[in-house]
Amino acid sequence: MITPEHLKWPAGADCTAVPYAVFQDQEIYDLEQEKIYNGKTWNFLAAGAEIPEKGDYKTTYIGDTPVVVTRGQDGEIHAWVNRCAHRGAEICRERHGKSEDGLFTCVYHQWAYDATGDLRGVPFLRGLAGKGGMPRDFDKKRHGLRKIRTVNYSGAIFGTFSADTPDIESYMGEDVRASFKRILNRPIEILGTTRQYLAGNWKFYAENVRDPYHASLLHLFHATFGLYRSSQKGGCVDNNKLNSVLWASGATEDEAALDDMKKDKLRTLQTDQYELKDRSLLAGKKEFDDDISLVILSLFPSLVLQQIQNTLAFRQILPKGRDRFELVWTYFGYQDDSEELRNIRLKQLNLIGPGGLISMEDGEVTEICQNATVRDGKYLNVLQMAGREVKGDDHLVTEGLIRSLWQGYREIMDF
Ligand code: FES
Ligand SMILES: [Fe+2]
Known part of the structure; x- marks a missing residue:
């Protein structure tokens, strides 16, 4: 296939600068269907x-x-x-x-x-x-x-059109596989499904789930009620460039980091005016052998597997055109859940999904990014938080996983 001139990655732009055309161009969308979805992906x-x-x-x-x-x-x-x-x-x-x-x-x-x-x-x-x-x-x-x-694989069904797609474990990579099996460690019970339709390109969402930088800044609820702070312990890792895990633990934050956040006058620290009438929403139950309270696992191109507090869900990303996608949330627990734990999960589902207290903004940002870049395909974004390297980090103030995403994407797309 001949790649049209305008589909070439701009000279000098590497994985720290992505041309907005990749979110807007119909030919790129069609090429993705061929090379990614009909190619060697699970x-x-x-x-x-x-x-x-x-x-x-x-x-x-x-x-x-x-x-x-x-x-x-x-x-x-x-x-x-x-x-x-x-x-x-x-x-x-x-x-x-x-x-x-x-x-x-x-x-x-x-x-x-x-x-x-x-x-x-x-x-x-x-x-x-x-x-x-x-x-x-x-x-x-x-x-x-x-x-x-x-x-x-561990109760999750994947499909591929290609006979050459590597086996699922090699495809995932070691860290992603371990994190996947940590959550899917025994038979699950489906709690329900929601779906939402978003007027944005699917890759704005792929970036979002690899972006710990935004989590405490965009999501007011997160920071206000202490579910997530950028200063808490956490990190992220990429496997085979495109797959990744982002995690945070419930451990307390260090003072120096809090001071830095105060200096930046973060909107998310100005939270005095908000309170929860019923704090039972936040009352979770420790259920894993570690302190990890948040896992966002991305398996390119279509799956996000999440644990946020006691909520567990598959999120399936389904492109519907260059400027829209559907997001299907399938919520689950385990077959051996006690009634108490099942009720905790059901209550905490208010946090996630299309109208979730800590996830509705993610849908919205895909749309505001799409809207603002309609005619600016040749302009570049900036992906330099925590440097220019393509790699995970041992903290949450990084865009390393997004740089990994784009490097892997360029390799598949031959850009
Ligand atoms: S039987 Fe299916 S299209 Fe005719
Ligand atoms: Fe988010």
């Missing part, structure tokens, strides 16, 4: 607990390609593109469902497929009263659905 499709029984299915997307993930009669997970092999109609039209007979039938001409995506039935295959019908040499085996390679 994409989150579902939690296994969302389709626990034979015949269960869920419709979702890899990039903007509709896919269906199923549990077959053999109990195994399968996935295929949600596009009828006949004339292209969407086969499954509900978000979740169960096929009682194990078949998935297209509404248009009723071609029927099994859970693995193989074609099982074609109406009027041999015609009607001697008339019509498919040619004698029509072979159902050659007209199945476009199949997707899947893996069920």
Whole structure:
């Protein structure tokens, strides 16, 4: 493929300066669908607990390609593109469902497929009263659905279009894998789902979840009620450039850091006017063997796995065009949760999701960034917090992970 001149990364701009065109350009968006989503990446499709029984299915997307993930009669997970092999109609039209007979039938001409995506039935295959019908040499085996390679890793199902995508553990990298398994350490129970539609490019969100710099500044609730401060213990690490973990622990902060924050007159320290009428929202329960109270794990391109206090969630990032994306939140706990812990999780869900007290601003910033850069594709952003290196850090005042993201992105996109 020939890369058009205007899609070249500007000379002199490295991973500390990103041209806004990457958030705005239709050709770049189309190239991403080809190189990232149809390329060598693992994409989150579902939690296994969302389709626990034979015949269960869920419709979702890899990039903007509709896919269906199923549990077959053999109990195994399968996935295929949600596009009828006949004339292209969407086969499954509900978000979740169960096929009682194990078949998935297209509404248009009723071609029927099994859970693995193989074609099982074609109406009027041999015609009607001697008339019509498919040619004698029509072979159902050659007209199945476009199949997707899947893996069920610790109860999370991922799919890839490429046979060359490395195994999921190598793809994640060591630190990301360890952090992933720390949360997905035993069978989970789904608590619910919310979805939100955002008028911004999906990569503004990919930056946001790798950005500890903003967390105490943008999110007033965080700082006001002591859930997160930039001065608390924490850090971040990248694996294979694109995947990362950002964590913070509940330990107390040091005085020098607090003094610096006061000198900067941070809006988030001027919090006297706010109070919570019911502080039980903040009453959590220690449930891991460490002091970590916040984990934002990003598995490029589509998954964020989070622990914030006692809330656990998958966030799935689904691009819907160059200037919009959908964010699907799937909240969970563990199957062996006590009623008390489940109630804590349910109450704390007020913190996250589309209207969450500490997450609604993240959606909003993707939109204000998109709006402000519409005509300024050739201008560059600034990513120099904590230096110019592409790496994680042992503190929370850094844009190192975002530089890693862009370096990995450029390698995949060949920019
Ligand atoms: S398009 Fe699906 S059966 Fe014709
Ligand atoms: Fe945030």
